[in-house]
Amino acid sequence: xxxxxxxxxxxxxxxxxxxxxxxxxxxxxxxxxxxxAYYPQVNEVHTSSLLVETLGPPILWYGxxxxxxLIAGVSxxxxxxxxxxxxxxxxxxxxxxxxVVAILIYEKRWFxxx
Amino acid sequence: xxxTLLIVHGLLAVALLGAITHQxxxxxxxxxxxxxxxxxxxxxxxxxxxxxxxxxxxFVVTCIGGGFLYPQYRLDVRPTLEDLQYRAANGVFEIKxxxxxxxxxxxxxxxxxxxxxxxxxHETTRRYLTWILTFLVxxxxxxGHILNNIKGxxx
Numbered sequence: 672x673x674x675x676x677x678x679x680x681x682x683x684x685x686x687x688x689x690x691x692x693x694x695x696x697x698x699x700x701x702x703x704x705x706x707x708a709y710y711p712q713v714n715e716v717h718t719s720s721l722l723v724e725t726l727g728p729p730i731l732w733y734g735x736x737x738x739x740x741l742i743a744g745v746s747x748x749x750x751x752x753x754x755x756x757x758x759x760x761x762x763x764x765x766x767x768x769x770x771v772v773a774i775l776i777y778e779k780r781w782f783x784x785x
Numbered sequence: 786x787x788x789t790l791l792i793v794h795g796l797l798a799v800a801l802l803g804a805i806t807h808q809x810x811x812x813x814x815x816x817x818x819x820x821x822x823x824x825x826x827x828x829x830x831x832x833x834x835x836x837x838x839x840x841x842x843x844f845v846v847t848c849i850g851g852g853f854l855y856p857q858y859r860l861d862v863r864p865t866l867e868d869l870q871y872r873a874a875n876g877v878f879e880i881k882x883x884x885x886x887x888x889x890x891x892x893x894x895x896x897x898x899x900x901x902x903x904x905x906x907h908e909t910t911r912r913y914l915t916w917i918l919t920f921l922v923x924x925x926x927x928x929g930h931i932l933n934n935i936k937g938x939x940x
Contacts, residue, residue, distance in 0.1 A: 682897035689895075692889075692891075709856070771917065775880065781875060
């Protein structure tokens with residue numbers, strides 16, 4: 672007879688990565704914490720946080736994602752496995768869902784007259 | 786080249802939309818009604834677990850395509866939208882890029898909860914993860930198409 676399979680958490684590290692990524696990404700774009708800025712007009716990447724107007728319009732989205740991925744990746748490895756495995760399953764969708772709602776609320780600024 | 790990439794990006798998005806919509810319907814609560822099956826029942830009657838890996842791959846590849854298209858948008862389309870004072874159009878695109886990023890970040894936990902064998906205890910988590918991802922995909926699909934055709938739509 673085979674041993675019963677316990678319904679354990681699928682992956683504690685994946686949980687930490689996904690939860691931290693969403694939250695950190697929101698902070699990154701709100702506070703403009705981009706790891707780098709890409710200037711498509713001149714095809715240059717700059718790591719300086721100061722935007723250079725002479726290089727044309729910057730794209731910060733890649734840099735925000737890189738910042739969030741870096742912090743989420745590090746968090747996933749430094750949070751002890753025992754702690755991440757004990758997290759409630761609901762956080763897996765509640766936190767990303769809350770981040771989506773927060774982003775929608777913040778971005779409503781585009782739909783009102785300045 | 787950019788037009789080809791845009792078409793491929795759109796086609797991948799269609800495949801992603803179909804896959805995730807099937808999965809989203811399949812995880813809804815069933816009524817247990819026997820007998821005649823409606824169109825929705827049959828649309829939902831798929832094995833949702835087999836969609837998970839294709840959804841992850843399609844999401845990643847579609848986002849990479851979008852990432853390559855973004856510079857062209859930033860240089861040509863966005864300034865045009867600003868000139869035309871389509872402020873809301875810029876806003877919905879801003880939301881699109883944020884939702885794509887959040888979706889990419891959700892993929893590890895989404896894939897983990899859809900890894901077989903599936904446990905009944907994780908059913909609720911799987912359902913809501915799928916529905917959130919479905920919302921992100923539908924938003925990005927619709928906004929991408931509206932922005933692509935915006936001149937014709939609002940001229």
